[in-house]
Amino acid sequence: xxxxxxxxxxxxxxxxxxxxxxxxxxxxxxxxxxxxxxxxxxxxxxxxxxxxxxxxxxxxxxxxxxxxxxxxxxxxxxxxxxxxxxxxxxxxxxxxxxxxxxxxxxxxxxxxxxxxxxxxxxxxxxxxxxxxxxxxxxxxxxxxxxxxxxxxxxxxxxxxxxxxxxxxxxxxxxxxxxxxxxxxxxxxxxxxxxxxxxxxxxxxxxxxxxxxxxxxxxxxxxxxxxxxxxxxxxxxxxxxxxxxxxxxxxxxxxxxxxxxxxxxxxxxxxxxxxxxxxxxxxxxxxxxxxxxxxxxxxxxxxxxxxxxxxxxxxxxxxxxxxxxxxxxxxxxxxxxxxxxxxxxxxxxxxxxxxxxxxxxxxxxxxxxxxxxxxxxxxxxxxxxxxxxxxxxxxxxxxxxxxxxxxxxxxxxxxxxxxxxxxxxxxxxxxxxxxx
Amino acid sequence: xxxxxxxxxxxxxxxxxxxxxxxxxxxxxxxxxxxxxxxxxxxxxxxxxxxxxxxxxxxxxxxxxxxxxxxxxxxxxxxxxxxxxxxxxxxxxxxxxxxxxxxxxxxxxxxxxxxxxxxxxxxxxxxxxxxxxxxxxxxxxxxxxxxxxxxxxxxxxxxxxxxxxxxxxxxxxxxxxxxxxxxxxxxxxxxxxxxxxxxxxxxxxxxxxxxxxxxxxxxxxxxxxxxxxxxxxxxxxxxxxxxxxxxxxxxxxxxxxxxxxxxxxxxxxxxxxxxxxxxxxxxxxxxxxxxxxxxxxxxxxxxxxxxxxxxxxxxxxxxxxxxxxxxxxxxxxxxxxxxxxxxxxxxxxxxxxxxxxxxxxxxxxxxxxxxxxxxxxxxxxxxxxxxxxxxxxxxxxxxxxxxxxxxxxxxxxxxxxxxxxxxxxxxxxxxxxxxxxxxxxxxxxxxxxxxxxxxxxxxxxxxxxxxxxxxxx
Numbered sequence: 001x002x003x004x005x006x007x008x009x010x011x012x013x014x015x016x017x018x019x020x021x022x023x024x025x026x027x028x029x030x031x032x033x034x035x036x037x038x039x040x041x042x043x044x045x046x047x048x049x050x051x052x053x054x055x056x057x058x059x060x061x062x063x064x065x066x067x068x069x070x071x072x073x074x075x076x077x078x079x080x081x082x083x084x085x086x087x088x089x090x091x092x093x094x095x096x097x098x099x100x101x102x103x104x105x106x107x108x109x110x111x112x113x114x115x116x117x118x119x120x121x122x123x124x125x126x127x128x129x130x131x132x133x134x135x136x137x138x139x140x141x142x143x144x145x146x147x148x149x150x151x152x153x154x155x156x157x158x159x160x161x162x163x164x165x166x167x168x169x170x171x172x173x174x175x176x177x178x179x180x181x182x183x184x185x186x187x188x189x190x191x192x193x194x195x196x197x198x199x200x201x202x203x204x205x206x207x208x209x210x211x212x213x214x215x216x217x218x219x220x221x222x223x224x225x226x227x228x229x230x231x232x233x234x235x236x237x238x239x240x241x242x243x244x245x246x247x248x249x250x251x252x253x254x255x256x257x258x259x260x261x262x263x264x265x266x267x268x269x270x271x272x273x274x275x276x277x278x279x280x281x282x283x284x285x286x287x288x289x290x291x292x293x294x295x296x297x298x299x300x301x302x303x304x305x306x307x308x309x310x311x312x313x314x315x316x317x318x319x320x321x322x323x324x325x326x327x328x329x330x331x332x333x334x335x336x337x338x339x340x341x342x343x344x345x346x347x348x349x350x351x352x353x354x355x356x357x358x359x360x361x362x363x364x365x366x367x368x369x370x371x372x373x374x375x376x377x378x379x380x381x382x383x384x385x386x387x388x389x390x391x392x393x394x395x396x397x398x399x400x401x402x403x404x405x406x407x408x409x410x411x412x413x414x415x416x417x418x419x420x421x422x423x424x425x426x427x428x429x430x431x432x433x434x435x
Numbered sequence: 436x437x438x439x440x441x442x443x444x445x446x447x448x449x450x451x452x453x454x455x456x457x458x459x460x461x462x463x464x465x466x467x468x469x470x471x472x473x474x475x476x477x478x479x480x481x482x483x484x485x486x487x488x489x490x491x492x493x494x495x496x497x498x499x500x501x502x503x504x505x506x507x508x509x510x511x512x513x514x515x516x517x518x519x520x521x522x523x524x525x526x527x528x529x530x531x532x533x534x535x536x537x538x539x540x541x542x543x544x545x546x547x548x549x550x551x552x553x554x555x556x557x558x559x560x561x562x563x564x565x566x567x568x569x570x571x572x573x574x575x576x577x578x579x580x581x582x583x584x585x586x587x588x589x590x591x592x593x594x595x596x597x598x599x600x601x602x603x604x605x606x607x608x609x610x611x612x613x614x615x616x617x618x619x620x621x622x623x624x625x626x627x628x629x630x631x632x633x634x635x636x637x638x639x640x641x642x643x644x645x646x647x648x649x650x651x652x653x654x655x656x657x658x659x660x661x662x663x664x665x666x667x668x669x670x671x672x673x674x675x676x677x678x679x680x681x682x683x684x685x686x687x688x689x690x691x692x693x694x695x696x697x698x699x700x701x702x703x704x705x706x707x708x709x710x711x712x713x714x715x716x717x718x719x720x721x722x723x724x725x726x727x728x729x730x731x732x733x734x735x736x737x738x739x740x741x742x743x744x745x746x747x748x749x750x751x752x753x754x755x756x757x758x759x760x761x762x763x764x765x766x767x768x769x770x771x772x773x774x775x776x777x778x779x780x781x782x783x784x785x786x787x788x789x790x791x792x793x794x795x796x797x798x799x800x801x802x803x804x805x806x807x808x809x810x811x812x813x814x815x816x817x818x819x820x821x822x823x824x825x826x827x828x829x830x831x832x833x834x835x836x837x838x839x840x841x842x843x844x845x846x847x848x849x850x851x852x853x854x855x856x857x858x859x860x861x862x863x864x865x866x867x868x869x870x871x872x873x874x875x876x877x878x879x880x881x882x883x884x885x886x887x888x889x890x891x892x893x894x895x896x897x898x899x900x901x902x903x904x905x906x907x908x
Contacts, residue, residue, distance in 0.1 A: 007572045007573070008571060008572055008576050008764075009574060009576065010576045010577065010578055010580075010581055011574055011576065011577060011578075012577065012578045013562075013563070014562070014563055014564045015563075015564075015566075015567060015568045015569065015574060015575075016564075019574065021574075022578060045574065047569065047573045047574045048567075048568040048569045048573070048574050048575070049568045049569055049774075050568045054566075055564050055565075055566055055568045056564050057560070057561055057562060057563060057564040061565070062560065062561070062564060062565070065560060065565055066557055066560055066561070069553060069556055069557055069560060069779070070553060070557070071522070071523060072522070072523040073523050073525065073547045073548055073552070073553060073747070074547075074552060074553065074556050074747065074748055074749075074779065074780060074783040075542075075546075075547050075743060075746075075747040075748050075749060075780075075783070076524060076540070076743070076749070077524065077540040077541040077542045077547060077743055077744065077747060078524060078539065078540040078541060078862075079865065080517060081514050081517060081865040082518075082539060082540075082862040082863075082864075082865055082880075083518060083520060083524060083528070083530065083537075083539040083540050083860065083862050084520075084524065084540070085517040085518060085519055085520060086519075086520050086521075086522075086524065087519055087520065087521045087522075090519060109601050109749065110600055110601035110603075110604060110769075110773060111773065111774065112601075112604065112768070112769055112772055112773035113601050113603060113604050113769070113773075117603075117632075120870075122504065122505065136772065137768055137771075137772040138768075138772060138773075141636060141768060144636070145632065145635055145636055166492065166496065169495060169496050169499045170487065170492045170495050170496065179499055180501070181501065181502045182501045182502050182504065183501060210496065211499065211500070211501050212501070213501070213504050244504055245504075249774075250566075251566055251567075251568065251774040252568065254566070255564060255565055255566040255568060256565050256566045256777070257565075257566050257567070257600065257774055257776075257777050266503075266505055266507055266508070267504060267505050269508045269515060270505035270506065270507075270508050271505075272514070272515060272517070273508055273512050273514045273515050274867065276603075276628065276632070276867060276870070277603070278514075279514075279628075279865045279866065279867050280603060280627070280628045280629060280865075280867075281601065281602065281603035281629075282601075282602055282603075282741075282743045282749060285749050285777075285780060286523075287556070287560065287565065287779065288565060288566075288777060291565040291566070365574060367573045367574070
C-alpha cells in the first residue's frame with residue numbers, strides 16, 4: 001500500500017518516447033490520491049510497450065485511422081458470426097496471414113481474451129497441456145478453463161520438457177493409463193518478466209519427435225525480434241509452418257489493441273466456428289483495424305518507405321547498446337541479449353518504492369515489479385526499449401540509472417567488464433572477467 | 436575433564452577426543468558419514484521402479500498417435516461463412532453486396548453514426564494516437580479513462596466505476612474476483628455465455644434456478660439455509676451470490692428485481708446484476724432496470740454492463756460501492772493483465788453519455804418503437820415472438836420445431852436469407868452448441884433502434900410475415 005504510487009500513474013499524452021504524467025499527491029499514505037493539477041512534462045517513458053514506436057499521434061497510420069473513423073464510426077455493435085464481420089476485418093486477416101507466413105489468420109478484440117477463449121476451443125478433457133513455469137495469466141486462465149490436465153515444466157528447460165513428454169506418452173492419463181488425446185505445449189516468445197527468449201529450435205525438435213502440438217504466444221516478440229520483425233520464428237530463421245498455433249497481440253508493436261491467431265486453414269476454419277470470441281464477443285473496432293493494417297504494411301515495407309526496416313534496426317541497436325551499458329555499469333540484468341525487455345534486478349522489496357520514486361524525480365518513468373508477479377526476493381525494474389528512443393534519450397536515462405544505482409547500491413554484479421571498445425588503446429592492462 | 440561448570444573449552448574437548456575409546460569414535464564416524472549420504476541422495480518415487488525397459492518406452496512413444504489438432508469442419512457448416520458487411524454497420528447496411536435496413540446490430544440509440552461521437556473520437560485520436568501500449572498498472576491509465584469512470588459513476592449514481600477493454604471480459608473477470616472456490620452462486624438458467632465463463636473460472640459451487648422463477652430460487656435458498664444450519668462455522672465463511680441479467684440476451688425477458696431484492700435481504704446473498712442490454716434502454720434516464728423498477732441502486736452490490744450496445748463503443752464497465760469496485764483493480768484478471776481501452780473508444784463513450792444525458796426523451800421513443808413492432812409481429816403463422824414488449828432485442832422462434840436442431844437452423848436461415856433479399860437485414864442468434872449449459876432453441880434475433888422509422892418498422896413486419904408464410908408452409 002505504501003508504495004502504491006509507483007503504479008497506475010495516469011498520463012495525458014501519447015505513450016511515445018516521452019510522456020506527460022499527471023502529478024498526484026497523497027496525504028494519507030497512499031490510501032487516496034489527489035491530483036494537484038500539475039503535469040510533469042517530458043518524462044522519458046521506459047515503461048510502455050511501444051517497441052517499434054508506432055504509438056504516435058501524427059503520421060500515416062493516424063491519418064488512415066482518422067479516415068476510417070469518419071467513414072465507419074467507432075463501434076461495431078455485433079459479433080463476428082452475426083453481422084459484425086466488416087470487410088475491414090477480412091482485409092486485416094489476410095494481411096496478418098501473409099505477414100506471418102501462414103495460411104490463414106483470425107483477429108480478436110482483446111489479447112487476453114484471445115488466449116482465454118481459444119485454448120478451451122482447441123483442447124478439452126482428456127488432453128494434456130504442458131505449460132512453462134512463467135506463462136502469462138491469460139495462458140494460465142485459458143488452460144484452466146479448458147478442463148485439460150496441466151503439467152508445468154521449468155522455465156525454458158528442455159530436459160524438464162522432454163522428461164514430461166516422455167512420461168506423458170509412456171504412462172498415459174493418470175490412474176486410467178489411457179493414452180492422451182492431444183498434447184499441447186504452451187510457450188511464449190519473450191517472457192515479459194524475465195526478458196528471456198524461448199529456445200524455439202529445441203522446442204520444435206521435441207515437438208516433432210513426440211508428435212505434440214505447439215502454441216506460441218508472441219505477445220511481446222512479434223514485431224520486436226527478427227531481421228524483418230516477424231517475431232521469434234524469424235529470429236531463429238525457422239519455418240512458420242512448424243508452429244501449429246501462432247498467437248500474438250497487436251497492442252505492443254503495432255500500437256493498437258487486439259490479438260490474432262494464425263495457422264493452417266483447417267485450424268482457422270475450426271476457430272471461426274467454435275471460438276467463443278467469434279460467437280459472443282464484439283469484433284474489433286474499425287479505426288483500430290486500420291491502425292494495425294497501416295502499421296503492418298509499414299513494417300513489411302509495402303507502403304513504399306523504409307520506415308519499417310529502420311525502426312526494426314533502431315530497436316535492435318538500442319537493445320544491444322542499452323544492455324551492454326547497463327552490464328558495464330555493474331547491474332544484474334536478466335534475459336537474452338537481443339530481447340528489448342530489460343529487467344534490472346533490485347532484489348530487495350524495500351528498494352522497489354525507492355527506485356520508482358527516484359527515477360520519477362529525475363524525469364524517467366520506469367516500471368517496478370515485485371511480489372506477486374515475481375518471487376518476493378527477486379523484485380526488479382523492467383525497462384521496455386523502443387525504436388522511438390534516440391541515443392540521447394538512452395544516454396540520459398543511463399546516466400540517471402547510474403546515479404540512482406549508486407545511491408541505492410544496486411550494482412550487485414561481480415563481473416568486471418572493461419569497456420573495450422569505447423576508449424582508445426592505452427597502457428592499461430586488460431582485466432579478465434572474473435567469476 | 437570438563438567440570439560441571441559447563442566451560443566448553445576447546446582444548447579440553449580435543450583432549451577428550453584423544454582419550455575416547457576407539458570403537459566409539461569409529462561408530463560416530465560411520466553415523467556421520469551415513470547422515471551425509473542420506474542428505475545428498477536423490478529421492479525416488481516408488482512408481483519409478485516400473486517394469487518398462489527403455490526399449491519398451493521407445494516403442495510406446497513411436498506407436499502413440501495423437502488426434503488431429505482440430506477436427507475438420509465441413510464446408511457448409513452454418514457458421515463458417517460469415518456475412519461480409521462493406522462499409523459501416525449503421526442504419527443502412529450493405530450485407531454481402533445487398534443494401535438493407537439494419538435490424539440486426541445492437542445499435543439501440545443510433546449512436547454508431549452520430550457525428551458528435553465521431554468528432555470526439557477524432558479529437559482523442561489526434562491527441563493520443565490509437566493504442567495505449569500498456570496495462571492500467573504500467574502507464575496505461577489515461578486521463579480519459581479516469582474521466583469515463585467518473586462520468587459513469589455519476590450517471591449511474593454509484594460511488595465508483597471501473598472500465599474494461601472488452602465487453603465479454605467484464606463480467607467474466609468480475610465474478611471470479613469475488614467468488615472463489617467454496618462460495619455459492621445462484622444463477623439463472625438463461626444467463627449468457629460470458630457469465631457462464633466467469634462462473635467456470637471462479638470454481639464456485641453453482642446452483643441453477645429456472646428462468647425468472649422466484650419460487651425455484653427461494654427453494655434453493657431455503658435448501659442452502661438448511662445446509663448452513665448443519666455446519667454454522669463453514670456457513671459463516673461461505674459467500675452467497677445471485678447473478679441475474681437485467682434484460683436477458685437469450686430470451687428478451689426482464690428479471691423480477693423487486694422480489695430479488697426481497698430475497699436478498701431475507702437470505703443474505705449478494706446480487707450481481709448484468710445490464711448489457713438494459714443499460715441505456717430501460718428507466719426514465721436510461722439507467723437500467725433499477726430505475727425501471729424504482730429500486731435504490733445501493734441495494735444492488737455490483738452492476739456490470741458492456742458499452743457495446745447502447746453506447747456504441749467497445750468495452751465494458753462495472754459500478755457499485757467504492758470498496759467493492761476497488762477490489763477489482765487488483766484482482767480483476769481482465770483489468771490487471773490486459774492493455775487498457777484505446778482512448779478514442781473511451782472518448783466516444785463519454786460523448787455518447789453526454790448525448791444520453793442531454794436527451795432523455797429517446798428512451799421512451801425507443802420503447803414506443805419496440806412496442807409497435809412487437810404488436811405488429813404477433814400472429815405470424817409458424818413463428819412466435821419471445822421477449823418483453825419493451826425489449827429492443829427479442830427473438831422469433833419456430834412455433835413447432837421440426838424435431839432436429841439442424842433442420843430448425845436451416846429453416847430459420849432460409850427466412851433470414853429471403854428477408855435480406857428484400858432488404859431487411861436480420862440474423863440468427865448464434866450459440867456454441869456444445870459449450871452452453873442450457874442451450875436456447877434456435878431463433879432469429881430482431882433488434883429495434885431509434886433510427887428506424889415507423890414506415891420501416893411496418894415494412895419489416897410485413898416482410899417477415901410474407902417470408903415466414905412462404906417458407907414455413
